[in-house]
Amino acid sequence: MNNMTKKEIYKSKQKNTSSRSFFEGLILIYCVIILGSVFVAYTLTTFELVNVNYEDMDFDAILALPFTEGHLLGTDYLGRDIFNRLLMGTQAYLIPGLMAVSISIIFGSILGSLTIFKNRGIKRAISLSTDLLQTMPRLVLLMLIIAIFEADIYYIMLVIGVTNIPTVADLVSRRIDILRDKSFIEASIANGTPSHTLIGKHILWYNCRILLIGQASLGMAEAVLMETSLSYLGFGVQEPIPSWGNMVQTGTNYLLQGNLWSSTIPAFAIMLVLLAFYLIAEVLIKRIDKNSS
Amino acid sequence: MLTPILKVENLSVRFFLEEEKRLLPALCRVSFHINENEVLGIIGESGSGKSVTLLSILGLLQGNPGIIEGKITFNTNGNEINTLQDISEYVTINNCETNDEVIRKNIHSWNKLTTKRYSKILGKVVSMIFQNPRLAFNPYYSIGKQIRESVLLHTKENNKNTAKETAIDWLTRVKMEAPALRYNNNPYGLSGGLCQRAMIAMALASEPQLLIADEPTTGLDATIQDEILSLLEELKKRHKLSMIIVSHDFNVMHRLANRVLVYFNGFIIEEGNTDVILDHKSDTHHPYTSLLLNTEYDDIRKKNDFSENTQDQQFENQNSSLNTINVEPKASFYNQCPYYKDCDRITSDIKDSCATSIPPLVSIHNNHKIRCWKFA
Numbered sequence: 001m002n003n004m005t006k007k008e009i010y011k012s013k014q015k016n017t018s019s020r021s022f023f024e025g026l027i028l029i030y031c032v033i034i035l036g037s038v039f040v041a042y043t044l045t046t047f048e049l050v051n052v053n054y055e056d057m058d059f060d061a062i063l064a065l066p067f068t069e070g071h072l073l074g075t076d077y078l079g080r081d082i083f084n085r086l087l088m089g090t091q092a093y094l095i096p097g098l099m100a101v102s103i104s105i106i107f108g109s110i111l112g113s114l115t116i117f118k119n120r121g122i123k124r125a126i127s128l129s130t131d132l133l134q135t136m137p138r139l140v141l142l143m144l145i146i147a148i149f150e151a152d153i154y155y156i157m158l159v160i161g162v163t164n165i166p167t168v169a170d171l172v173s174r175r176i177d178i179l180r181d182k183s184f185i186e187a188s189i190a191n192g193t194p195s196h197t198l199i200g201k202h203i204l205w206y207n208c209r210i211l212l213i214g215q216a217s218l219g220m221a222e223a224v225l226m227e228t229s230l231s232y233l234g235f236g237v238q239e240p241i242p243s244w245g246n247m248v249q250t251g252t253n254y255l256l257q258g259n260l261w262s263s264t265i266p267a268f269a270i271m272l273v274l275l276a277f278y279l280i281a282e283v284l285i286k287r288i289d290k291n292s293s
Numbered sequence: 294m295l296t297p298i299l300k301v302e303n304l305s306v307r308f309f310l311e312e313e314k315r316l317l318p319a320l321c322r323v324s325f326h327i328n329e330n331e332v333l334g335i336i337g338e339s340g341s342g343k344s345v346t347l348l349s350i351l352g353l354l355q356g357n358p359g360i361i362e363g364k365i366t367f368n369t370n371g372n373e374i375n376t377l378q379d380i381s382e383y384v385t386i387n388n389c390e391t392n393d394e395v396i397r398k399n400i401h402s403w404n405k406l407t408t409k410r411y412s413k414i415l416g417k418v419v420s421m422i423f424q425n426p427r428l429a430f431n432p433y434y435s436i437g438k439q440i441r442e443s444v445l446l447h448t449k450e451n452n453k454n455t456a457k458e459t460a461i462d463w464l465t466r467v468k469m470e471a472p473a474l475r476y477n478n479n480p481y482g483l484s485g486g487l488c489q490r491a492m493i494a495m496a497l498a499s500e501p502q503l504l505i506a507d508e509p510t511t512g513l514d515a516t517i518q519d520e521i522l523s524l525l526e527e528l529k530k531r532h533k534l535s536m537i538i539v540s541h542d543f544n545v546m547h548r549l550a551n552r553v554l555v556y557f558n559g560f561i562i563e564e565g566n567t568d569v570i571l572d573h574k575s576d577t578h579h580p581y582t583s584l585l586l587n588t589e590y591d592d593i594r595k596k597n598d599f600s601e602n603t604q605d606q607q608f609e610n611q612n613s614s615l616n617t618i619n620v621e622p623k624a625s626f627y628n629q630c631p632y633y634k635d636c637d638r639i640t641s642d643i644k645d646s647c648a649t650s651i652p653p654l655v656s657i658h659n660n661h662k663i664r665c666w667k668f669a
Contacts, residue, residue, distance in 0.1 A: 117404070187429035190351050191443060192416020192499065195408075206433040 027279045034276040041087040042094045054080065054088040054242055063259045076247070076262045077254055085242040086269055092231065092243035096157040097223035101216045103161030108168025109212060113199045115173040116185065126173060129166040138163065142230060151235045153227065160226055164219055171215060175208050214284035221277035228270050244270050296368050297326035298418075298503050298535050299350070304363035304377075306345050306354065306559075316360070319345045320559045321651075323363075327503065332529060332536040334546040334567065336585070337556030343539045345559075347507055350537075351419065352376060352411040360384060369418050369502065376410050416447045416499045422506040426492035430480035436491045437464070437476030440498050447499035463494040468524060486517035490524070497528070504536045510545060522548050543589045547571055552660065557581050561654065565661035577657060579665050 044050045058064075058071070058079040066074045073083040114122050138160070145159050179185050188198050204212070230236035231245025239246055244266040251263025306320040320342045327333050335343050348354045349361055362381065367374045383399040383406075420443075423429035430439060440460040441453070450456045457476070464472035467490040480488055489509065496504055509525070510518040526548060528534060538549055546553055546567060553570040555563040563570060563579040570578075573586040654664045 182428035182432070183423060183425065184429055184431060186353060187421070187423050188431070190353060190415060190419075190421045190423075191495070192412075192414075192420070192447060193442075194412070194446075197442075197446075202431050202434065206431055 024283055027283055031276045031280050034272050038090050038094065038273060042090045045088050045091055052084045052087055054084045055240060056080065063254060063262065066261055066265075073265050074261045076250060082247070082262060082265055085247060086244070086266060089242045089244045089247060089266065089269075092153065092237045092241075092245075093224050093227040096153045096227065097220050099154070100157040100161035100164070100223045101219040103158070104164030104168050104219055105212055105216050107162075108165045109172050109204055109208065111165065112169035112172025113176070113203060115169075116176055116195070116199060116203070123173060126166055126169045130170055133163055133166060138226065139229065142226065143235065146230075146235050151230075151238070153236060156226065156230060156236065157223060160219075160223055164222075168212070168215055171211055172204070172208055175211065176203060179203065179207065210284050210288050214281045214288075217277045217281040217284070221274050221281075224270065224273055224277070297328050298368055299537075300326040300364070300366040300368070301346075301350070302364040302366070304346070304349060304361070304365065306342075306349055306359060306361050308359040318559055319359075320349070323559075323561055325554060325561070325564070327535055327537065329502075329535055330533045331552065332534070332538060332550045334550030334553040335537065335539045335556060336541060336543070336546055336553060338541065340558075341556040342559040343556055344507065346556075347421075347505055347537070347539060350505070351415065351421065352407045367414055367418055369414070374410060374414065376407065376414070380406060416443065416501070418501060419503045419505060420496040420499050420501040422489075422492055422496050422504065422509050424508045425512050426488040427480050427483075427485065429492060430488070432480055435477050435479055436483070436488075436495075437461070437478075440464070440491070440495045443495055443499045447501075460494075460498060463498045464491070466528075467491070467494045467497075469494070485513055486520065489513060489517075489521055493521075493524070493528070497532070502535060504534050506536060506538045508540050509538070510540070510542065525549060543571060543586075555579065555582050555585070560651070560664060561662075562664045563662065564654070566659070569658075569661050577661070577663070577668070579663050580667075 045052055058075060058081070060079070061068060061071060061075050062079040063077055064071050064075045064079075066072065068074060071081050071083070073081075073086070075081055076085070111122065111126065115126070141163070142156055142159055145155060149155055176185070184202075185198070188202060189195075193202070227236055227243065228245035228248070231243040232249045234246070234249070236245055237243035239250070247266040248263050248270075251259075251261075251266065255263055302324050304320055304323045305318070307316040307318050309315075310317055323342070323346060325333065335346065337343050345354070350365055354361060360381075361377060363377060365376045367376065380403065383403045385397045430436060437457070437460050440463060441456045444450050444456045444459050444463075445453070448459075450459060461472050461476055464475060469475050469487060469490050475483070475487070475491075480491075483491065493509075506525075510521055513521065522545060525536075529536065529549065536549070538545060540546065550567045553565065553567050554561050555570065563582050569575070570582065571586070573583075573590045578586070652664050652666045654662045655668050656662050657668060
C-alpha cells in the first residue's frame, strides 16, 4: 500500500465504482430490452395493431426450422408460426401477473403499515399466515383451487396475489421495526406528523419503495413461472390459445423426433423474462444494502 | 402572576409487569410547572424517570400497558387543555391477589382520545430535540425537506417555495454552513454536530411555545457539545424560548437552566434555582444531590477528604443502585444515603421514618425545596 500514491488509490476507487455502475448499466439495458419487447408484443397483439396469425396453419411447413422463409422462428406440429404464437403468449401472463402483484403489494403494504399502531393481533396474524403458507407448496394449493373452481387464469393469479400478501406485510412491518429502533417513528409523532403522512409518505414511499418494487419484480417472476408451469401441466391456458407453457408442452412431443426448436424457443423466452425480473430485484436489493450500511 | 405554559400536577406513572403480575412505579406524584421564557432542567441518574416524564408530557406512553394519573395542563393562548382528563376511565384494575389479568385497558379508545387531544399540541405547542439526531430523522429523505414539511404542517405557510426559504432561513439561524447546499443532504451525509443543528432547526421551525430537549449533547464531542450549548443559549435569548432540558451533565444545567429539578427513583427530591442547586459549597442539599455534586466537582471531594471507608461505602452504594428497579421506592434511598450514619438529626424517630416512609417535599427557602427527613 505504501508504494501506492494517493492518486493511484483514488483512481482504483474510481475504477471500482465505475465498473460496478457499468455492470448495473448492462443489466439495466438487458432488462429494458426484454421487458420492453414483452410490453410491445402485448400492446401489438391486444390492440391488433399488427395482424398476428397465430392460428393459421401452414401445411407446407410443418415443424419447420427457424429462419425458413415466412417463419422467423419456425413452426410447430400443426404448422403454426412460433414467433406469432410467442407474441400472442404474452397476453397469458402480463395483465394477470400485474394483477397478482398489485393485489399483494397494495394489501400487503396496508396490512404491514398497520403494525405501526403496536397492535399485537395484526403482527401475530402476519407471522402465523406466513408460517402457514410455507407449509404448503404453492403449486399444490393452486391445483386444489383449480379442482374446486375452474381452470381460469384470473382465479390462479388471485390466489397467487392473496398468498403473497403476508410476505409483503412481513417486509413492511420489519422495516417499521427497524425505524422504531432508530426512534424515527417516535420522533415524527412527537413533532406532530399526522399518521397518514407518516405511513404513506415517510414509511411506504421513502423507506419501502425500493423494497416494494423489488418484491413486485420477484412476484411478477413468480406469477410468470406459475402460469407457464400450470399451462405446461394443462391446467392453465388451454389450446388453441397460445401460452408459453403449453407451447413447451406441445413441443416436447416432437423433441425426440429431432425437432428441438418448437419446445426450446418458448422455454428460452420464459428463461429470458424470468432472468430480467430476478436481475431487477437483485440490483434493487443490493442498492438497499449499500444505502443502509 | 404568570400563567405557566405547562403545569404538571401529581403525575404518577406505573408500568404493569405482565409476567410477575404486579405494578412497577416509575414516577411518583411529580409536580412542576414551566413559565414563559424559562428553562427548566431535569437532572438525575438513568432509570430515575426523566424520560418517562418527557414521554408522558408528549403523550407517547399511550400504547404501553400501565397507569398514568395526575394532570398535565397545557396553556395555549388562554385555552387550557388537560391531556390526562377522563383518561382513567379506560383502565380497570382488578385485585392483584386473584391471578387474573390485573389491568384491563381499552387501548383503542385510549389511543383515539390521546391522539385527538395531542393533535393540537404536538408540533404546535411542544416540539422535541432527540438524543440521537441521526436516528430521529427519516434516513431516505433530505433534512431540508423534513424541515420544510414541519413548516408546512405547523405554521400558516402554505406555499412550498416560501416554506423552502423559511427552512433555509432556519438552517442559517442554527449556523449551518452553506445551508442551501445542506438543504438537499440526507441525514447520513451529515456529521453528528451538523445533524444535531438540523434537528434543532426542525424543532424550532414549527415555532413551538415549549421546546423539550432530551439529552441534547450526549452523543457529541466535547468541542461540538460546547458549540451546541452556545447555540442553544443564543437561541434562548433571541427567541425567548421556554425549554425543558433533560441531562445528567451539570455543565448543561449551569449554562442553560433557570430552575433545576433533581430526580431520584421517580421522585423529585430537590427543586430550586440553578445557582442554589449547583452551589456545591452549600450544606442545605439533599444527600443524593451532594453525592452528585461531589462526583462533578473534584475540589470539594478533596476538601471533604473522604476516607477510604466512605469511598468503599460509596462504591457499594453505586452497585446497589443497579438493583433499585426491584426495590420498593419507599426504602430505596435510605439504603443509599451516604450521610445516614453521620446524620446530625438522627434520633430514633427519624431513623425509623427514614427507613419506612417517604419524606415530604419541604420548602426551605424561596423556591428551594428538599425531600429529606433531615430538613422536615
